[in-house]
Amino acid sequence: MPDPHKVVIIGGGFGGLTAAQTLKNAPLQVTLVDRHNYHLFQPLLYQVATGSLSPANVAGPLRQVLRKQKNTQVLLGEATHIDAANRRVILSDGALDYDTLIVATGAKHQYFGHDEWEQFAPGLKNLDDATAMRGRILLAFEAAERERDAKKLRAWMTFVIVGAGPTGAELAGALGEIAHDTLRHDFRAIDPSQTRIILVEGTDRALPSYPPVLSEAARRMLVRLGVTVRTGAMVTDVRADGVTIRVGDHDEIIPTRTVLWAAGVLASPLGVILSQEAGAKLDRACRVIVEPDMSIAGHAEIFVIGDLSNFSHQTGQPLPGVAQPAIQQGHYVAKLVRARLRGQKLPPFHYFDKGNLATIGRGAAVADLNWLRLSGWPAWLIWVFVHLLYIVQFQNRLLVMLQWGWLYLTFDRSARLITGKKHLPLDL
Numbered sequence: 001m002p003d004p005h006k007v008v009i010i011g012g013g014f015g016g017l018t019a020a021q022t023l024k025n026a027p028l029q030v031t032l033v034d035r036h037n038y039h040l041f042q043p044l045l046y047q048v049a050t051g052s053l054s055p056a057n058v059a060g061p062l063r064q065v066l067r068k069q070k071n072t073q074v075l076l077g078e079a080t081h082i083d084a085a086n087r088r089v090i091l092s093d094g095a096l097d098y099d100t101l102i103v104a105t106g107a108k109h110q111y112f113g114h115d116e117w118e119q120f121a122p123g124l125k126n127l128d129d130a131t132a133m134r135g136r137i138l139l140a141f142e143a144a145e146r147e148r149d150a151k152k153l154r155a156w157m158t159f160v161i162v163g164a165g166p167t168g169a170e171l172a173g174a175l176g177e178i179a180h181d182t183l184r185h186d187f188r189a190i191d192p193s194q195t196r197i198i199l200v201e202g203t204d205r206a207l208p209s210y211p212p213v214l215s216e217a218a219r220r221m222l223v224r225l226g227v228t229v230r231t232g233a234m235v236t237d238v239r240a241d242g243v244t245i246r247v248g249d250h251d252e253i254i255p256t257r258t259v260l261w262a263a264g265v266l267a268s269p270l271g272v273i274l275s276q277e278a279g280a281k282l283d284r285a286c287r288v289i290v291e292p293d294m295s296i297a298g299h300a301e302i303f304v305i306g307d308l309s310n311f312s313h314q315t316g317q318p319l320p321g322v323a324q325p326a327i328q329q330g331h332y333v334a335k336l337v338r339a340r341l342r343g344q345k346l347p348p349f350h351y352f353d354k355g356n357l358a359t360i361g362r363g364a365a366v367a368d369l370n371w372l373r374l375s376g377w378p379a380w381l382i383w384v385f386v387h388l389l390y391i392v393q394f395q396n397r398l399l400v401m402l403q404w405g406w407l408y409l410t411f412d413r414s415a416r417l418i419t420g421k422k423h424l425p426l427d428l
Contacts, residue, residue, distance in 0.1 A: 004029040004071075007337060008089050008098035010079045010270065012039050012062045014323045015306035016104035018330030020072055021065075026338050030072040031096060033089070037061055037076050040127060041391050043323060044400070046167060048130035050137065050174035051182075051413035055127045057400050058391075079105070079270060084278035084299060100301050100337055103270055104330065107285075107307040107321060110266030117238040121259035124167060133260060135418045137175070140258045141183060142418075144190045151255070157195045158256040160243050162235050163263030164201035165209065166322075166358040169218055171260055172199040173361040176225025181411035197227045198254060200245055202234045202263070207358060207366065209320065214366040217375035221360040235263075265321055267308050278302060283310045287318065292348030294333050303336075305329035311349065319351055323390065328352065357383045362408060 005028040009016045012034035020032045038059040047053040062074045081090035082101070089096045109123030122133050137159070144156040159175055161168045179195035186192070199206065199222065205215040206222065206229055219229050230245065237244035242255045267286040274280040274288055280296045281289040287310040288296065294309065296302045306326035310318045319325040332349045339346050355369035359380060367379035374382070384404065391397045407413060 005099045005337075005341060006031070006097060007100045007102065008033065008096050009102045009104065010034075010089065011104035011106060011306070012036070012074075013042070013104055013106050013306060013326065015326035015330040016102065017062070017065065018327045019102050019104070019305070019334045020069070022331050022334030023071070023337065024069045026071065026334075026341070028071065028337070028341065030069070031075060031098075032062065032066065032072060033075045033077050033079060033091070033096070034062060035076070035078040036126070037063065037074075038127075039065060041387075041396075042125075043387060044391075045124055045127075045130050046170045046174060048127065048415070049124055049133040050171065050178060051134055051416040052174065052407055053400060053403055054415045055131065057396055057403065059127060060396060082270065082273050082277050082302075084274070084302065087301070098301075100303070102303045102305065102330075102333055103274065103288075103308060104304075104306045104326065105268035105270050105308055107265040107267045107287075109261055110264045110285075111261070112264060114238070117261070120238045120240055121162060121243075121261040123261040124171070131419055134416075135420055136258055137178070137260075138416060138418050141187065141190070141192065143257070145187050146189075153190070154196075155241065155255040155257050157190065157192075158198065158254065159195065159258045159260065160198045160200060160254055160256045161260045161262055162200050162238075162243075163261065164199050164203075164206040164229065164231070165262060166207065166356070168199060168201070168260075168262035169206055169222065169358055169360060171262060172197055172222055172227045173225055173359070173364070176222070176227050177361050177411065178413065180226055182413050182416075193226070195226070197225075198256075199227055199229045200233045200235060200243075201229070201231045204231050206231065210356060210358070210366060210368050211373060214368055214373055214375060218358065218360055218366050221364045221366075221375075224364075225361050265307065271304075271308055274302070274304065280304070283318070285310075293336060293346070294329055294349050303333045305333055311351070313348065314351055320356070322356070324354055325351055327390075357386060359383045362411070 007030045009032045041058045044058045066072050077091040111117045147153040175197050179192045183192040206219050207215045233245040233247045236246050271286045271288050278299045288304040289310045292313045294303045307321040336346045359365040365380035365383040367374040
């Protein structure tokens with residue numbers, strides 16, 4: 001009896017996990033490799049960073065999610081190289097042979113040639129980022145409580161968020177609620193409502209990927225939460241004690257001790273490796289330019305999906321780096337693998353755009369459903385329903401629903417914990 005067809009999936013995010021689930025009961029051997037043992041519901045990561053949810057609320061163990069799939073093995077490991085000629089994935093501690101390879105390793109935040117800014121302006125891509133960001137936010141208030149110098153106090157109570165896309169806008173809205181509601185009675189020496197929250201965006205409006213009418217609605221919601229939205233402002237320097245922005249030909253220094261980065265992404269390093277080893281073409285963000293069936297030119301057995309891929313065959317522009325394209329691509333590629341085993345073909349991948357959602361705060365969101373554009377309470381209800389629907393595990397859905405209900409009624413963010421080695425403001 002011949003060995004079963006070997007499918008190796010690198011990455012347990014939305015794309016990789018969907019591909020593995022769609023291959024359930026298929027007559028092949030699936031190996032899912034991830035350097036974390038959990039699937040992360042990344043759209044809610046900012047709520048971990050702002051104390052609304054705990055890490056376990058937005059992540060589920062991959063082994064638990066896939067344990068009923070007898071044809072699937074989960075391995076904790078890191079892919080460091082791809083030997084396309086010999087069809088092998090090289091891990092940091094071993095190697096895997098494959099007949100079909102699905103690469104879904106996503107992207108990380110980028111600093112546009114200024115990687116030195118990362119130590120002062122953390123991004124938000126994984127649970128470690130979220131808990132570190134949460135600690136940085138809360139430590140700023142703790143430092144402010146002890147500060148007696150007025151100038152230094154103002155810097156501690158100034159938060160700058162770089163990038164007014166969905167992540168930046170959601171972070172800014174959550175910080176507004178923390179300052180004006182959650183922490184309102186928690187301190188004695190400071191008034192958290194005096195916190196300055198500045199959202200910096202290089203384009204001419206917040207949420208630039210949304211229709212202008214929704215961008216304006218989001219801006220008004222942010223202003224109501226005490227957020228100052230600075231558009232047409234480019235960050236030119238980030239230091240431990242401040243941010244320099246350029247507006248037109250004028251430079252302005254904003255003294256702050258807390259900068260949060262939500263601007264720009266850079267594809268996973270495996271994109272460059274696929275370029276070197278398999279001749280894949282890359283775009284400026286190092287995403288792999290894929291064929292209409294999500295494969296690499298010249299390597300029909302290698303598929304790249306999710307944020308690591310540049311699929312421009314439908315509109316001439318890459319698909320957005322959000323969950324829906326990754327989920328649909330994972331489902332499509334798995335169906336294509338099944339079809340190939342039967343000697344069949346499938347038409348090219350086609351993305352069905354279900355729209356975009358962003359929440360700005362309690363009862364406030366914007367929804368671009370293509371055929372309908374909403375803002376405020378109705379958009380927020382849609383946002384809540386959709387996010388609960390796509391959380392992987394039922395128990396997490398239940399816990400998140402209860403947490404959101406409590407937060408809505410009380411403004412209390414129960415996960416306001418400072419964890420890790422740094423506990424004193426002087427250590428920052």
